[in-house]
Amino acid sequence: MDNLSQEAVVVVVTTIVAAFAIVIGTMIPTWVEGVAAQKAIEGMARQPEAAPQLRTAMIIALALLETASIYVLLIVLVLLFANPLLPLLGG
Amino acid sequence: MTVIQHPIVFHLLGIPVRDTVVFTWITIGIIVLAVLLLKLMKPNLLEMILEMLIGVVDDAMDVDDLHPYIPLLGSLLVFVLVSNIISVVPILKSPTADINTTIALALIVVLSVHVFGIRKKGLWGYLKEFASPIVLFPIELIGQLSRTLSLSMRLFGNILSGDIIVAIVFSIIPSFLPITMIALSMVSGLLQAYVITTLAALFISSAVEINVEDLRIKAEKAASKKLKKMRKELANG
Numbered sequence: 287m288d289n290l291s292q293e294a295v296v297v298v299v300t301t302i303v304a305a306f307a308i309v310i311g312t313m314i315p316t317w318v319e320g321v322a323a324q325k326a327i328e329g330m331a332r333q334p335e336a337a338p339q340l341r342t343a344m345i346i347a348l349a350l351l352e353t354a355s356i357y358v359l360l361i362v363l364v365l366l367f368a369n370p371l372l373p374l375l376g377g
Numbered sequence: 378m379t380v381i382q383h384p385i386v387f388h389l390l391g392i393p394v395r396d397t398v399v400f401t402w403i404t405i406g407i408i409v410l411a412v413l414l415l416k417l418m419k420p421n422l423l424e425m426i427l428e429m430l431i432g433v434v435d436d437a438m439d440v441d442d443l444h445p446y447i448p449l450l451g452s453l454l455v456f457v458l459v460s461n462i463i464s465v466v467p468i469l470k471s472p473t474a475d476i477n478t479t480i481a482l483a484l485i486v487v488l489s490v491h492v493f494g495i496r497k498k499g500l501w502g503y504l505k506e507f508a509s510p511i512v513l514f515p516i517e518l519i520g521q522l523s524r525t526l527s528l529s530m531r532l533f534g535n536i537l538s539g540d541i542i543v544a545i546v547f548s549i550i551p552s553f554l555p556i557t558m559i560a561l562s563m564v565s566g567l568l569q570a571y572v573i574t575t576l577a578a579l580f581i582s583s584a585v586e587i588n589v590e591d592l593r594i595k596a597e598k599a600a601s602k603k604l605k606k607m608r609k610e611l612a613n614g
Contacts, residue, residue, distance in 0.1 A: 338436070342436055342437065342575065345568070345571070345572065345575070346572065346575055346576065346579070349531065349568075349569075349572040349576070350527075352531070352535070353527050353530065353531050356530060356531055356534030356535060356538070357530065357534075359534050359538055360530060360533075360534050363381070363537075367381060
């Protein structure tokens with residue numbers, strides 16, 4: 287680590303953290319979405335006459351759950367392409 | 378990456394115009410042209426599309442009269458839909474892959490919720506319902522902010538991630554495989570247009586709905602007061 291510049295260390299650490307963040311931040315919301323969709327489909331199978339309402343509610347719930355992973359994606363994009371930590375080193 | 382950057386294309390009267398604005402104009406032009414062509418050639422198809430829009434809005438809202446809300450929600454759906462799937466054309470980029478467009482759309486939605494609420498219940502009535510109980514008023518305000526943020530971020534993130542994945546796959550394997558990714562991002566664009574319209578419809582219908590229970594309590598109180606008055610009058614002769 288001694289022959290690395292400070293910028294390089296920050297970039298490497300940020301990249302590793304971003305990779306971990308996107309993996310965990312997409313894994314957990316996808317899992318939860320799977321549970322939500324499973325319950326909704328079980329409900330549709332049990333009561334086919336309530337299927338349209340269930341479908342609308344399921345799509346809205348999935349979109350809301352999807353927001354969590356979208357936030358993670360945006361943070362990762364900021365870390366990778368507009369790293370806010372690099373300018374701090376220059377001062 | 379060229380997907381994320383938005384370069385300035387030209388200056389209009391000293392105001393820098395970015396490429397998002399140009400693509401938004403192209404989107405509007407496509408929508409207007411399509412509607413005019415459909416009106417001239419196949420009015421039935423146009424009517425069918427309108428029925429479909431009304432159906433989408435009607436599914437999400439439980440109000441008696443849909444007429445005030447159809448222009449806003451329908452044009453929101455059509456605009457977001459066309460601008461999501463416009464990036465299929467090689468040179469064009471989605472206007473909704475820029476955060477400025479989506480924040481503008483979310484602000485329009487969140488402000489129009491209050492406008493519809495005030496128009497329906499009056500200023501005082503709307504404020505009274507907005508801040509009841511009064512302890513929750515700051516939380517409501519934070520809720521308005523986070524609503525704007527989540528509406529805009531959701532649309533922006535979904536469309537941008539679709540574009541980025543297409544660009545990455547294209548840079549690795551430039552033939553055939555990007556088509557599947559483009560199809561996937563088209564489907565997600567369709568879904569996002571539906572979702573933002575449904576959420577806007579839900580917000581508006583929660584702002585304009587009149588609390589039936591409150592009305593019933595008020596009517597009962599008025600009736601009992603009237604009854605008391607009548608009894609008093611009878612007792613007095």
